[in-house]
Amino acid sequence: MKNQMLRFFAFLLFATSTYAQEAIFRSQNLISPEIEGDAVTFRFFAPQAQQVEITGDFLPSIKVESSMGTVDAPGKVLLTKDEKGVWEFRADKLAPELYSYSFLVDGLPAIDPNNPFLIRDVASVTNIFIVGGAQADLYKVQQVPHGTVAKRWYPSVGLGMERRLTVYTPPGYENSTQAYPVLYLLHGAGGDEEAWITLGRTAQIMDNLIAQGKSKPMIVVMPNGNVIQDAAPGEGSRGFYKPQFMIPQTMDGTYEANFNEIIDFVEANYRVNKEKSQRAIAGLSMGGFHTLHISRFYPNTFDYVGLFSAAIMPREDATGRVYKDIDATLQQQRDNGYQLYWIAIGKTDFLYDANQEFIKKLDTVEMPYTYVETEGGHIWRNWRIYLSQFVPQLF
Amino acid sequence: MKNQMLRFFAFLLFATSTYAQEAIFRSQNLISPEIEGDAVTFRFFAPQAQQVEITGDFLPSIKVESSMGTVDAPGKVLLTKDEKGVWEFRADKLAPELYSYSFLVDGLPAIDPNNPFLIRDVASVTNIFIVGGAQADLYKVQQVPHGTVAKRWYPSVGLGMERRLTVYTPPGYENSTQAYPVLYLLHGAGGDEEAWITLGRTAQIMDNLIAQGKSKPMIVVMPNGNVIQDAAPGEGSRGFYKPQFMIPQTMDGTYEANFNEIIDFVEANYRVNKEKSQRAIAGLSMGGFHTLHISRFYPNTFDYVGLFSAAIMPREDATGRVYKDIDATLQQQRDNGYQLYWIAIGKTDFLYDANQEFIKKLDTVEMPYTYVETEGGHIWRNWRIYLSQFVPQLF
Numbered sequence: 112m113k114n115q116m117l118r119f120f121a122f123l124l125f126a127t128s129t130y131a132q133e134a135i136f137r138s139q140n141l142i143s144p145e146i147e148g149d150a151v152t153f154r155f156f157a158p159q160a161q162q163v164e165i166t167g168d169f170l171p172s173i174k175v176e177s178s179m180g181t182v183d184a185p186g187k188v189l190l191t192k193d194e195k196g197v198w199e200f201r202a203d204k205l206a207p208e209l210y211s212y213s214f215l216v217d218g219l220p221a222i223d224p225n226n227p228f229l230i231r232d233v234a235s236v237t238n239i240f241i242v243g244g245a246q247a248d249l250y251k252v253q254q255v256p257h258g259t260v261a262k263r264w265y266p267s268v269g270l271g272m273e274r275r276l277t278v279y280t281p282p283g284y285e286n287s288t289q290a291y292p293v294l295y296l297l298h299g300a301g302g303d304e305e306a307w308i309t310l311g312r313t314a315q316i317m318d319n320l321i322a323q324g325k326s327k328p329m330i331v332v333m334p335n336g337n338v339i340q341d342a343a344p345g346e347g348s349r350g351f352y353k354p355q356f357m358i359p360q361t362m363d364g365t366y367e368a369n370f371n372e373i374i375d376f377v378e379a380n381y382r383v384n385k386e387k388s389q390r391a392i393a394g395l396s397m398g399g400f401h402t403l404h405i406s407r408f409y410p411n412t413f414d415y416v417g418l419f420s421a422a423i424m425p426r427e428d429a430t431g432r433v434y435k436d437i438d439a440t441l442q443q444q445r446d447n448g449y450q451l452y453w454i455a456i457g458k459t460d461f462l463y464d465a466n467q468e469f470i471k472k473l474d475t476v477e478m479p480y481t482y483v484e485t486e487g488g489h490i491w492r493n494w495r496i497y498l499s500q501f502v503p504q505l506f
Numbered sequence: 507m508k509n510q511m512l513r514f515f516a517f518l519l520f521a522t523s524t525y526a527q528e529a530i531f532r533s534q535n536l537i538s539p540e541i542e543g544d545a546v547t548f549r550f551f552a553p554q555a556q557q558v559e560i561t562g563d564f565l566p567s568i569k570v571e572s573s574m575g576t577v578d579a580p581g582k583v584l585l586t587k588d589e590k591g592v593w594e595f596r597a598d599k600l601a602p603e604l605y606s607y608s609f610l611v612d613g614l615p616a617i618d619p620n621n622p623f624l625i626r627d628v629a630s631v632t633n634i635f636i637v638g639g640a641q642a643d644l645y646k647v648q649q650v651p652h653g654t655v656a657k658r659w660y661p662s663v664g665l666g667m668e669r670r671l672t673v674y675t676p677p678g679y680e681n682s683t684q685a686y687p688v689l690y691l692l693h694g695a696g697g698d699e700e701a702w703i704t705l706g707r708t709a710q711i712m713d714n715l716i717a718q719g720k721s722k723p724m725i726v727v728m729p730n731g732n733v734i735q736d737a738a739p740g741e742g743s744r745g746f747y748k749p750q751f752m753i754p755q756t757m758d759g760t761y762e763a764n765f766n767e768i769i770d771f772v773e774a775n776y777r778v779n780k781e782k783s784q785r786a787i788a789g790l791s792m793g794g795f796h797t798l799h800i801s802r803f804y805p806n807t808f809d810y811v812g813l814f815s816a817a818i819m820p821r822e823d824a825t826g827r828v829y830k831d832i833d834a835t836l837q838q839q840r841d842n843g844y845q846l847y848w849i850a851i852g853k854t855d856f857l858y859d860a861n862q863e864f865i866k867k868l869d870t871v872e873m874p875y876t877y878v879e880t881e882g883g884h885i886w887r888n889w890r891i892y893l894s895q896f897v898p899q900l901f
Contacts (some may be wrong), residue, residue, distance in 0.1 A: 142748070156614070157614060159556075159612050159613075161554075216611075217554050218554075219551070219552060219619075220619055221616055221617075222616075222617055222631070224614075224615055224631075225629075225748060226746070226748070227626045227629050227630070227631050227739070227740075227748070227749065228739075228740045228746045229624060229631065231622045234620075234622050235622070236617070236619075236622050236624065239746070240746060241745065241746065251743075251745060252737070252741065252742055252743050252745065253743065254667075254668075254743050256659075256668070257659040257668060257670075259656050259657065259658040259659075260656065260657045261654050261655065261656040261657075262654065262655045262656075263654040263680075264651075264652040264654075272649075273649075273651070273652060275652075285658075285775055286775070342647070344622070345622075345623045346647065347647055348646075348647050348648065348649050350636065350646060350647065351621070351623045351634070351635055351636065353537070353620060353621070353622070354622065380680055380681070
């Protein structure tokens with residue numbers, strides 16, 4: 112019997128740790144990343160490599176020249192090799208945050224084989240880790256009541272398909288008779304209905320803010336803003352394919368013109384308070400663009416509007432009905448009234464100037480708004496912060 | 507405005523494709539895997555590498571000698587390098603299946619940077635792809651009505667924590683008054699509440715079998731069988747850490763003794779038919795062990811029992827109350843009656859002999875069962891097949 116147990120575990124070892132080779136065993140037998148307070152040590156086994164670098168958003172960003180001008184890119188740093196072929200780098204004094212990183216082995220990207228936690232962003236997959244404390248404690252799974260995260264499909268008559276949504280319902284939703292308010296939370300270009308729940312840590316942020324009494328219990332609906340997709344790459348009927356940034360029809364008005372279907376579905380299928388005062392919409396980057404246009408296209412629908420690093424593109428070239436009469440519909444939205452029009456942008460965001468112009472327009476049409484300027488640029492770190500600042504102001 | 511759009515997309519390109527380096531651009535600018543019917547071409551850019559191999563379950567397995575005797579391991583094959591530094595391998599005539607693979611670059615494991623679809627199995631992450639047709643069409647997202655997949659937490663008084671479950675509810679569940687039957691589906695050693703829904707393709711299999719009229723609409727509950735965890739690694743309060751095979755207390759009776767809490771939670775929180783005739787339980791490997799013991803420890807609870815490559819370990823060393831009086835409780839289960847006791851095992855499974863012994867024991871205690879013997883060993887390919895064979899026999 113003992114022998115059978117041993118064979119069982121030996122089998123598992125062979126079956127799941129890929130291959131019984133010494134090199135692989137070593138490469139997968141390190142601790143990486145090793146997190147000690149605010150210091151993090153990264154390790155990578157590669158005795159043959161000429162150089163191993165690490166790059167990620169925990170390093171200061173660097174300026175890169177390109178045909179489009181100077182842009183920010185994540186920094187990188189060389190690891191040091193020991194006599195056993197293990198490359199190592201220790202980063203000190205990291206601020207609390209959810210970070211992502213990759214190795215570069217002789218210039219080629221490689222994930223950390225000792226860290227199975229990965230996030231896909233468009234077609235790139237990177238490892239993640241959290242340095243806890245302060246704001247970052249909102250991103251951790253804490254021992255608090257947890258909401259439910261569901262992947263659900265809604266019928267879109269306008270788009271001619273069933274489409275996938277991510278829905279967060281707060282702790283207690285299932286055993287209550289309460290009608291809840293709803294936040295519609297929109298992703299950026301290259302994202303989908305997975306983005307906010309993975310990169311955005313929405314479920315953890317909501318669980319923690321609700322547990323701390325800083326947020327009202329609410330439903331958060333995260334739709335897919337790419338109207339040619341029924342679901343995120345790999346989750347829909349197109350199967351597994353390489354995701355791209357440039358998806359047709361993301362900013363041509365089709366999404367906005369059909370957004371009412373999503374609201375109708377949510378209000379027919381969840382215990383929802385259908386008052387305007389109980390509806391909020393927010394989005395990052397392209398999702399900020401969608402939020403701007405959805406909230407004025409349905410100008411008496413949302414009492415709370417959040418533009419996170421919004422891609423302000425008035426689309427003077429767009430001919431769709433959604434983009435007609437922008438000033439008039441904004442004025443209509445203003446006249447109908449709302450509680451909060453919240454605009455947040457980082458000082459180094461390449462959309463900073465566009466947001467300043469947009470604020471001027473709001474001044475011109477006398478629309479009240481709250482403007483928040485932060486450090487940093489067009490990055491998920493800011494969008495998680497914006498979400499945790501926006502949500503406590505709702506309902 | 508055009509210039510702003512260009513800057514926007516240029517930024518996205520820099521921000522998300524990691525780094526603006528020629529080598530990285532090339533390494534991420536290939537099509538891999540390229541699937542043409544039953545032929546699949548894999549490509550990997552590595553001009554400096556001495557050799558690039560690929561390994562995965564699409565290749566014939568090989569025998570590996572170890573201190574535990576000869577075991578099967580996935581095969582591997584060398585890729586061919588072209589003048590641009592792109593290594594390539596074309597596999598022909600692959601049977602329809604969901605496959606996984608990794609590259610080995612100078613002996614070290616690497617994921618395919620052109621394929622963002624990955625599955626974690628314990629601490630290993632591998633790329634996946636599907637060759638369609640036949641059985642594998644069940645694993646694809648088809649244009650059929652889709653059920654909802656929820657990650658939900660239930661309170662465990664016995665284990666002293668909130669614990670995470672994966673719950674599949676069938677298409678139409680939310681807009682029906684019907685009480686549904688429930689299948690409890692248990693993972694193996696090293697797995698968790700993510701295993702069946704990712705590696706097992708349970709949602710796709712259920713959607714497709716239901717759409718084809720081969721399965722009754724049912725709820726599928728996928729709990730976490732590691733009683734020291736509140737959730738899968740990375741999804742619980744322990745945060746991100748390196749998962750291991752050998753988890754304490756997985757086979758000491760604690761899970762079985764507290765399983766009633768899961769049933770109680772499901773029956774209190776879902777529209778469920780609470781008849782024994784409407785309950786099924788099945789599991790793979792360690793989950794087959796759990797299924798065997800849960801079904802006899804609660805001997806009048808399940809009308810359908812499925813043992814998929816079950817780790818039959820009568821645990822003569824176990825002293826917990828769950829493992830007492832095995833023969834007597836089996837006889838009790840037999841006397842109470844059931845519809846199906848289904849045992850499936852692959853001919854080359856290292857647990858084959860143990861399953862034969864168990865069948866003899868069932869004969870001895872005169873318990874009726876259905877025995878299915880298949881090709882192959884202790885692999886996910888078989889468990890997906892067993893699930894799709896078991897489910898149509900239920901309810």
